[in-house]
Amino acid sequence: xxxxxxxxxxxxxxxxxxxxxxxxxxxxxxxxxxxxxxxxxxxxxxxxxxxxxxxxxxxxxxxxxxxxxxxxxxxxxxxxxxxxxxxxxxxxxxxxxxxxxxxxxxxxxxxxxxxxxxxxxxxxxxxxxxxxxxxxxxxxxxxxxxxxxxxxxxxxxxxxxxxxxxxxxxxxxxxxxxxxxxxxxxxxxxxxxxxxxxxxxxxxxxxxxxxxxxxxxxxxxxxxxxxxxxxxxxxxxxxxxxxxxxxxxxxxxxxxxxxxxxxxxxxxxxxxxxxxxxxxxxxxxxxxxxxxxxxxxxxxxxxxxxxxxx
Amino acid sequence: xxxxxxxxxxxxxxxxxxxxxxxxxxxxxxxxxxxxxxxxxxxxxxxxxxxxxxxxxxxxxxxxxxxxxxxxxxxxxxxxxxxxxxxxxxxxxxxxxxxxxxxxxxxxxxxxxxxxxxxxxxxxxxxxxxxxxxxxxxxxxxxxxxxxxxxxxxxxxxxxxxxxxxxxxxxxxxxxxxxxxxxxxxxxxxxxxxxxxxxxxxxxxxxxxxxxxxxxxxxxxxxxxxxxxxxxxxxxxxxxxxxxxxxxxxxxxxxxxxxxxxxxxxxxxxxxxxxxxxxxxxxxxxxxxxxxxxxxxxxxxxxxxxxxxxxxxxxxxxxxxxxxxxxxxxxxxxxxxxxxxxxxxxxxxxxxxxxxxxxxxxxxxxxxxxxxxxxxxxxxxxxxxxxxxx
Numbered sequence: 001x002x003x004x005x006x007x008x009x010x011x012x013x014x015x016x017x018x019x020x021x022x023x024x025x026x027x028x029x030x031x032x033x034x035x036x037x038x039x040x041x042x043x044x045x046x047x048x049x050x051x052x053x054x055x056x057x058x059x060x061x062x063x064x065x066x067x068x069x070x071x072x073x074x075x076x077x078x079x080x081x082x083x084x085x086x087x088x089x090x091x092x093x094x095x096x097x098x099x100x101x102x103x104x105x106x107x108x109x110x111x112x113x114x115x116x117x118x119x120x121x122x123x124x125x126x127x128x129x130x131x132x133x134x135x136x137x138x139x140x141x142x143x144x145x146x147x148x149x150x151x152x153x154x155x156x157x158x159x160x161x162x163x164x165x166x167x168x169x170x171x172x173x174x175x176x177x178x179x180x181x182x183x184x185x186x187x188x189x190x191x192x193x194x195x196x197x198x199x200x201x202x203x204x205x206x207x208x209x210x211x212x213x214x215x216x217x218x219x220x221x222x223x224x225x226x227x228x229x230x231x232x233x234x235x236x237x238x239x240x241x242x243x244x245x246x247x248x249x250x251x252x253x254x255x256x257x258x259x260x261x262x263x264x265x266x267x268x269x270x271x272x273x274x275x276x277x278x279x280x281x282x283x284x285x286x287x288x289x290x291x292x293x294x295x296x297x298x299x300x301x302x303x304x305x306x307x308x309x310x
Numbered sequence: 311x312x313x314x315x316x317x318x319x320x321x322x323x324x325x326x327x328x329x330x331x332x333x334x335x336x337x338x339x340x341x342x343x344x345x346x347x348x349x350x351x352x353x354x355x356x357x358x359x360x361x362x363x364x365x366x367x368x369x370x371x372x373x374x375x376x377x378x379x380x381x382x383x384x385x386x387x388x389x390x391x392x393x394x395x396x397x398x399x400x401x402x403x404x405x406x407x408x409x410x411x412x413x414x415x416x417x418x419x420x421x422x423x424x425x426x427x428x429x430x431x432x433x434x435x436x437x438x439x440x441x442x443x444x445x446x447x448x449x450x451x452x453x454x455x456x457x458x459x460x461x462x463x464x465x466x467x468x469x470x471x472x473x474x475x476x477x478x479x480x481x482x483x484x485x486x487x488x489x490x491x492x493x494x495x496x497x498x499x500x501x502x503x504x505x506x507x508x509x510x511x512x513x514x515x516x517x518x519x520x521x522x523x524x525x526x527x528x529x530x531x532x533x534x535x536x537x538x539x540x541x542x543x544x545x546x547x548x549x550x551x552x553x554x555x556x557x558x559x560x561x562x563x564x565x566x567x568x569x570x571x572x573x574x575x576x577x578x579x580x581x582x583x584x585x586x587x588x589x590x591x592x593x594x595x596x597x598x599x600x601x602x603x604x605x606x607x608x609x610x611x612x613x614x615x616x617x618x619x620x621x622x623x624x625x626x627x628x629x630x631x632x633x634x635x636x637x638x639x640x641x642x643x644x645x646x647x648x649x650x651x652x653x654x655x656x657x658x659x660x661x662x663x664x665x666x667x668x669x670x671x672x673x674x675x676x677x678x679x680x681x682x683x684x685x686x687x688x689x690x691x692x693x694x695x696x697x698x699x700x
Contacts, residue, residue, distance in 0.1 A: 047510045049378060062526055065517035070510040073519035074377055074404055081371035085334065085378025085386075086510060088362040092333045093383055096360065098503065104512055122374065125367030 013203060014040050016068075023066035024058040028232025030239055031055060031138045031222035034196040035109070038136055038220075041206035042105050044069060047090075049083040051110030051119060052076035054145045055138065077118040080126035080135060083108035087131045105210045106133040112153035113143045116179045127186040127215045134209045134216045137179060140224035148227040152177040155247070156294075157287050158279045160227070165282045175294070183217035184253045190216040191253040192261075197223075197239025201250060201261055208252075221248045229278020241273040246299035251306065258305040270295065314490045319450035319482045320345035322489045323389075323415055326457035328353050329497050330413075333384035333504075334362045336375035340394040341427045342479035343417040347389065369394035373401040373414070380410040380472075381518055383509035385461065387412070391479055392419035395433045399440065405472045406441030407534060408518060411464035411504070412472045413457065414442075418579070418630075419479040420665045428666025429479040431579065431631040435639045441538060443473045443545070444607040448582040450487035453477045455558060458492070462501050463548040469541045470507065476607070478580040478630075480666060492556060500555055539609050562611035563618045564603045567593055571600030573624040573678055574655070578604045578640055581628055581662075581669065588674035599678055604640065612647045619648065625655040626681040628674070628696075630663050637661075637693045656685045658692040673697065 018039035025032035035055055039046075048071045050056045056073045059066035074082045087106040093099045108126075110119050115137040123135060142160045143149040150163040154172045159165045163172040184191045190212045194202040202220065209216035221242055223235040230238055242248040245268045250261035270292045274280035283291075317325075324346050327335070335354075337347045353359040362379075366372050369390050376386040390398060395416060405412065420430045434444070443464065447453050453475060460473035477483060508516050522530055545562070553559030566586050568574060577585050582603040592599040602618045602625075604611070619625055625648075629638025636642065641659035648654040658681035663669040677696055684692045 045512045047382070047512065057521060060517055060520035062520040062522040062530070065520060067517050068515060070512060070515045071517045072378070072381055072510055073521075074374060074408075075400060078371060078374035078401065081366060081374035082378035084364075084366070084371075085336070085375035085380075085384075086382045088334055088364070088375070089379035089382035089384035089386075092360075092362045096333070099383065099511065121367055122371050125371055129364055129366070 014043065016040070018044065018068045019059065020066045020068060024061070025054065026226045026232070028225040028235040030196050030235040031111075031140050031224065032058065034138050034202065034220045034222050037196055037199055037202050038107070038109075038206050039069065041203040042107060042210055045103060046105040046107055047086050048072065049074070049079050049086060049106070049108045051079040051114030053111040053114050054140070055109065055111070057145055076114055078122050079108045079110045079114060079119055080123040083133045083135070084126045084129065084131045087133045106131070108133060108135045110137060111145070112137060112139040112141060112179070113151045115139070116153045116177045117151050120182075124186065127183065127188050127217070130214055132214055134206070134218065136206070137217070137219045138222045139179070139219060140222045140227060141176070142224075142227050144224050144227040153179065156291060157283050159282060160279070170282055170287065171279070180217065180219045180253070183219070186215070187256065188215040188217060189213070189255055193219045193221070193248065193250050195221045195239040195243060195248060195250065197236045198243065198250060198262075205252065227279070229281075230276055234276055238273065238276060241268065241276070244268045245270050245273045246295045247273060249299060249302055251302060258302065260303065260306045260308065263303065263308060267296065267299065314488050316486050316488050318345060318484065318486050319453055319477065320417070320484065321349050322450050322454045322487075323457065323477070324349035324353065325491070326454045327387050328359045329492070329494060330457055330461050330501055331385070331503070332361050332387045334376065334379040334386045335388070336364055336366055336372045336386070337388050337390065338366055338369045338372045338394060340369070340391045342419060342483045343389045343391045343394070343415070345483065346415060346417070369398040370401060373398040373405065376412050377401060377405050377408070377410055380405075380412045381408065381510050383504065383506040383511070385465075385504040389415040389417065391417045392421055392433045396421060396436060399437045402437050402440035402442060409470040409534070409537070410472060411461070411470055413460045413464065413475070414472065415453070415475045415477060417479040417483045418476055426665045429481050430664045430666065431476070431629075434474070434476050435631040435633070438608070438639065441471070441534060442608065443471050443538070443541065444476065445474065446476045446579045446605055446607055447482070448580055448603065450482060450485070450489050451558070452560075453482065454489055454491075455552065455556065455560070458497060458501050459548055459552050459560070463541075463545060465504050466544055466548070467507055469544050471538060471541060476579060481580045496555055500552065542609055542611070545606065560605060561614070562606035563614040564605055565618050566601040566603070568600030568602060568618065568622075570598065571622060572598040573626060573682060574600050574602050574619060574622045575674060575678065576602045576604070576625055576627045576640070576644060578607065579630065581630065584669060584671055585628070585674045588671040588678075591671060592675060592678065610643060610647070615644065615647045616651060619655060622655045624681060624685050625657045626678055627657055627659045628677065629659060629661045632661050632664065632695070641693070656690045658685060660694060660696040662696040664695070667697070
């Protein structure tokens with residue numbers, strides 16, 4: 001259990017801020033917290049390619065910047081391609097002696113829209129080509145930057161501005177795309193899920209992902225109080241509940257081997273999670289049961305993959 | 311003098327990219343651009359060129375990879391055509407807005423629908439306003455030469471713009487022409503390794519690609535526009551330096567037998583050579599006809615064009631693209647350039663050679679005949695798609 005490592009790990013975490021205070025994210029934004037932790041985990045020797053989205057907008061209003069590390073925004077759907085270019089340029093410039101040889105991590109970052117929807121093709125290409133880079137998806141489960149529109153990562157039943165609750169339709173009618181499984185299907189060396197409510201686990205996974213040679217993918221659930229219609233002070237608790245209910249299990253896929261980071265013999269009730277969020281307030285008992293059945297089935301499938309079949 | 315050898319123009323382009331010692335090549339296959347990347351991949355596979363080379367999953371990513379690598383300080387190359395260019399068009403605007411030097415060769419091909427692999431300029435006209443320096447070339451030698459010109463120019467600290475070389479697909483890309491290759495030592499002297507002003511590196515962190523609110527956006531865009539316009543002297547200077555090295559001098563607008571010509575043909579791209587044959591023939595017949603060729607499409611050479619057309623009575627502008635619902639894009643530009651003159655020629659606009667339709671010297675003569683007749687009859691705003699049934 002990662003909890004046992006807390007004391008050790010907290011003291012090894014740098015006090016330096018690379019994603020600095022003063023950026024313009026909303027109160028209680030767990031995505032900003034996730035990005036801050038990712039930046040701390042990677043330290044100063046990093047170049048970041050950031051997709052268009054919340055984190056790009058809150059951190060880079062010209063002429064200001066929240067970044068103390070080199071940071072690059074090009075467009076929405078091409079972040080993995082931009083990172084491919086950065087990684088390859090570093091490689092060739094070091095080989096030709098134009099810049100000194102040293103380890104520099106190439107980090108590509110995007111939200112769920114920039115990753116699971118519009119950026120999926122570029123990401124798949126970069127994973128397949130085997131670039132030595134880390135892709136972090138900060139998943140807040142909708143297009144929050146443009147005003148809470150549904151994405152393929154929005155969970156079943158959630159109300160968004162384009163999957164509203166109407167007289168004949170109750171929020172999102174499709175199930176959340178399993179992006180970590182898609183990344184893992186590329187047979188890359190490392191895939192993990194994380195959540196800033198488990199900061200030590202997150203930091204360790206990001207460090208491991210950066211150290212591994214080849215492409216790595218870390219999918220981070222990022223609670224969005226604005227889009228989830230939840231209280232800002234509940235962001236950490238909601239992240240924990242997402243994990244404890246089995247909705248967002250924390251696991252790693254290292255060289256094809258699944259490992260659960262935390263396993264729960266008994267999962268908490270889905271209602272504990274949904275009742276704190278306005279986006280789920282319309283859910284009927286039947287819908288909650290449907291969600292619970294699916295979550296439990298998928299959790300057992302994951303446990304089986306991790307060698308913990310019941 | 312360098313060696314003059316026969317080679318396919320696409321191969322010559324790839325050889326130039328090799329001689330320019332690029333660091334990274336990223337592309338996606340599309341006809342008729344493929345021969346360039348095929349040859350480059352051979353050069354890398356044989357160890358003749360030390361560069362990162364990869365075929366990405368789309369043209370959008372091809373240019374995005376170049377943008378990422380250029381921002382990191384690499385000399386990059388990509389090439390495309392038609393639908394591929396349309397797909398990467400979003401990133402063309404970003405590359406120039408970020409002031410990242412790089413080279414793209416466009417093997418010009420028409421835009422679907424209907425789908426057609428053959429040549430015209432509709433692909434490049436769709437990104438006319440993307441903010442790159444844009445050349446049109448007439449033959450294989452000019453493609454080869456402009457690779458070196460483009461890198462040296464784009465990477466100049468007073469320029470910092472990406473550059474496009476437009477070469478007509480198939481008509482140039484797939485033909486074998488005599489090419490005079492330049493010795494490597496000369497090229498190394500003409501084109502030293504790329505020294506970026508800013509680059510992504512942890513030793514000196516910079517933020518690139520920040521977003522702008524209205525209070526600062528317009529100023530940023532104005533700075534970009536002024537920088538592109540004021541790159542003109544550098545373009546002239548780079549061509550001069552190249553001419554001093556090779557004896558081949560290039561100009562924004564070039565003229566052929568325009569002295570005292572009453573009627574001027576005006577072309578862009580490979581039309582130029584064919585049209586010059588037509589001009590020779592008409593001159594032999596005693597007709598007062600000359601030829602003006604636009605080599606530099608952006609920044610647009612307003613002054614040079616005015617100068618070149620100063621004494622003409624009639625201008626026959628041959629476009630190789632349609633601006634549907636308006637007229638040929640070159641004609642629009644030419645008319646705009648000449649409007650401020652007190653004395654200006656009548657402009658008759660033909661669209662010809664769409665989707666690779668053959669345009670021969672006799673076609674140019676027919677177009678001049680038609681334009682002269684129409685203008686004589688008082689039609690000063692003529693526009694037609696030449697040689698089309700129905």
